[in-house]
Amino acid sequence: MNEIIFGQEATPPEPPPTNKSDGVSTQPVQFATAKVNDIDTAVINDVKDMAHEHVLSIIEKKGATFAKMNNGELEKFIQGEVQSLIYGKQIPLNDTEVAYVADSLFKEIAGFGPLEDLLADATVEDIMINGYKDVYVSRMGVMERVQARFTDNAHLLRIVRRILAPLGRRLDESSPMVDARLPDGSRINVIIAPLARDGVVVSIRKFRSTPLRAEDLMGLGTFDARLYELMREAVRKRCNLVVSGATSTGKTSMLNVLAEFIPAGERLITIEDTAELQLNHHHVVRLESRPGGHEGAGAISIRDLVKNSLRMRPDRVVVGEVRGAEVLDMLQAMSTGHDGSMGTIHASTPRDCLHRLEMLSGFAGFTGNEMSLRRQIASALDLIVQIVRLPSGKRRIYSVTEVAGIVDDNILLQDLYRHESRLGPDGQEIDSWVPVVPYPKNPKIAHVRLT
Ligand SMILES: Nc1ncnc2c1ncn2[C@@H]1O[C@H](COP(=O)(O)OP(=O)(O)O)[C@@H](O)[C@H]1O
Numbered sequence: 001m002n003e004i005i006f007g008q009e010a011t012p013p014e015p016p017p018t019n020k021s022d023g024v025s026t027q028p029v030q031f032a033t034a035k036v037n038d039i040d041t042a043v044i045n046d047v048k049d050m051a052h053e054h055v056l057s058i059i060e061k062k063g064a065t066f067a068k069m070n071n072g073e074l075e076k077f078i079q080g081e082v083q084s085l086i087y088g089k090q091i092p093l094n095d096t097e098v099a100y101v102a103d104s105l106f107k108e109i110a111g112f113g114p115l116e117d118l119l120a121d122a123t124v125e126d127i128m129i130n131g132y133k134d135v136y137v138s139r140m141g142v143m144e145r146v147q148a149r150f151t152d153n154a155h156l157l158r159i160v161r162r163i164l165a166p167l168g169r170r171l172d173e174s175s176p177m178v179d180a181r182l183p184d185g186s187r188i189n190v191i192i193a194p195l196a197r198d199g200v201v202v203s204i205r206k207f208r209s210t211p212l213r214a215e216d217l218m219g220l221g222t223f224d225a226r227l228y229e230l231m232r233e234a235v236r237k238r239c240n241l242v243v244s245g246a247t248s249t250g251k252t253s254m255l256n257v258l259a260e261f262i263p264a265g266e267r268l269i270t271i272e273d274t275a276e277l278q279l280n281h282h283h284v285v286r287l288e289s290r291p292g293g294h295e296g297a298g299a300i301s302i303r304d305l306v307k308n309s310l311r312m313r314p315d316r317v318v319v320g321e322v323r324g325a326e327v328l329d330m331l332q333a334m335s336t337g338h339d340g341s342m343g344t345i346h347a348s349t350p351r352d353c354l355h356r357l358e359m360l361s362g363f364a365g366f367t368g369n370e371m372s373l374r375r376q377i378a379s380a381l382d383l384i385v386q387i388v389r390l391p392s393g394k395r396r397i398y399s400v401t402e403v404a405g406i407v408d409d410n411i412l413l414q415d416l417y418r419h420e421s422r423l424g425p426d427g428q429e430i431d432s433w434v435p436v437v438p439y440p441k442n443p444k445i446a447h448v449r450l451t
């Protein structure tokens with residue numbers, strides 16, 4: 001693959017009118033004998049683009065080899081390739097100019113260009129790029145726009161491909177959508193033309209090296225000590241539970257906190273698309289699904305892993321996100337001896353969460369009728385922890401809700417605690433959680449008094 005054609009950018013863009021290294025390094029490149037001012041920067045930038053494409057395609061072909069190279073080796077390799085390219089094509093550049101091209105290329109290829117600072121910034125949680133000019137980050141859940149520093153979509157694409165190449169993932173017209181995990185655990189999703197209309201769209205969810213603990217979430221006001229006690233007891237007493245919420249409400253973080261409540265002696269199997277959970281637990285087996293190669297060949301789904309995990313003598317199965325056919329196996333496992341299992345689900349209310357479970361079970365080929373499905377859900381699931389994200393970016397537990405049986409063909413939901421917010425005397429928001437009933441009905445936690 002040598003050409004990527006964008007909707008609006010079929011020809012390579014004009015190089016920038018500076019002699020900086022393609023906008024990547026903010027420092028001018030230093031040379032002992034540099035006569036950078038004498039260099040025709042337009043020609044240089046053209047050569048650099050060409051050399052970049054050339055080197056990148058080699059790296060993509062041999063991803064694994066490059067992942068192992070140290071910077072010195074990579075620099076030598078790039079120098080060699082640039083020299084033979086320029087001399088081979090008889091491009092009239094002098095030695096200083098050739099060295100300049102090789103050096104700026106190395107800087108760009110060894111690092112992540114303008115993404116480098118954002119990736120290194122510990123306060124940045126997410127990076128969202130909607131085409132090279134539109135860059136957003138979120139910090140503590142609050143989105144802000146930051147200055148774009150990519151020259152054009154081709155520049156952005158080169159950096160993204162360079163990030164993906166060592167992971168053995170390619171991005172081109174035949175696979176214009178990639179989801180991958182970086183070596184540091186961050187997740188990256190890229191989608192390009194023809195699927196993305198406005199160029200290269202990149203979403204990065206950065207890995208938190210220290211996960212949010214229960215204390216952190218309480219400090220952030222996501223829940224209070226009474227909810228903490230209830231949830232801890234529910235996990236210890238092997239309630240089956242799901243954390244329900246919309247995108248980025250903090251489901252995975254909450255699941256991580258809940259899984260930490262699992263007593264130390266138990267054998268835990270976690271199943272995720274990309275391993276995000278970070279448990280301090282001793283006895284954890286971490287499984288990760290595999291997307292598969294071309295047209296999904298060789299894919300291993302969450303469902304395959306759930307099925308397999310049940311043969312691995314688990315005490316508990318934790319599924320990062322239940323979003324497909326695995327729902328049936330989870331429900332079955334939950335009601336047949338693997339109680340205490342948990343997962344997250346994408347839904348905006350507890351009722352919605354039930355609808356989603358029903359819908360997914362239907363897609364998964366549940367053979368019984370609606371009533372038997374509801375019965376199965378009601379007998380499998382004990383608790384729903386619903387989270388919401390307020391407009392301010394704060395995350396709150398909206399309710400802890402118990403699945404309390406079946407009434408008139410419907411699953412009965414009973415909130416145990418419900419979130420309320422009111423305005424304080426100074427106009428500030430005050431959160432509280434109101435107990436709705438004095439005790440849960442579920443025998444596993446019926447002893448917990450809700451105060
Ligand atoms: N309770 C919380 N308060 C503030 N920020 C949170 C909270 N929980 C998670 N976050 C942050 O929100 C982002 C999304 O969290 P995550 O748990 O991955 O959400 P989800 O699984 O719902 O997509 C992360 O950057 C995380 O650090």
Ligand SMILES: [Mg+2]
Binds near residue numbers: 253
């Ligand atoms: Mg998640």
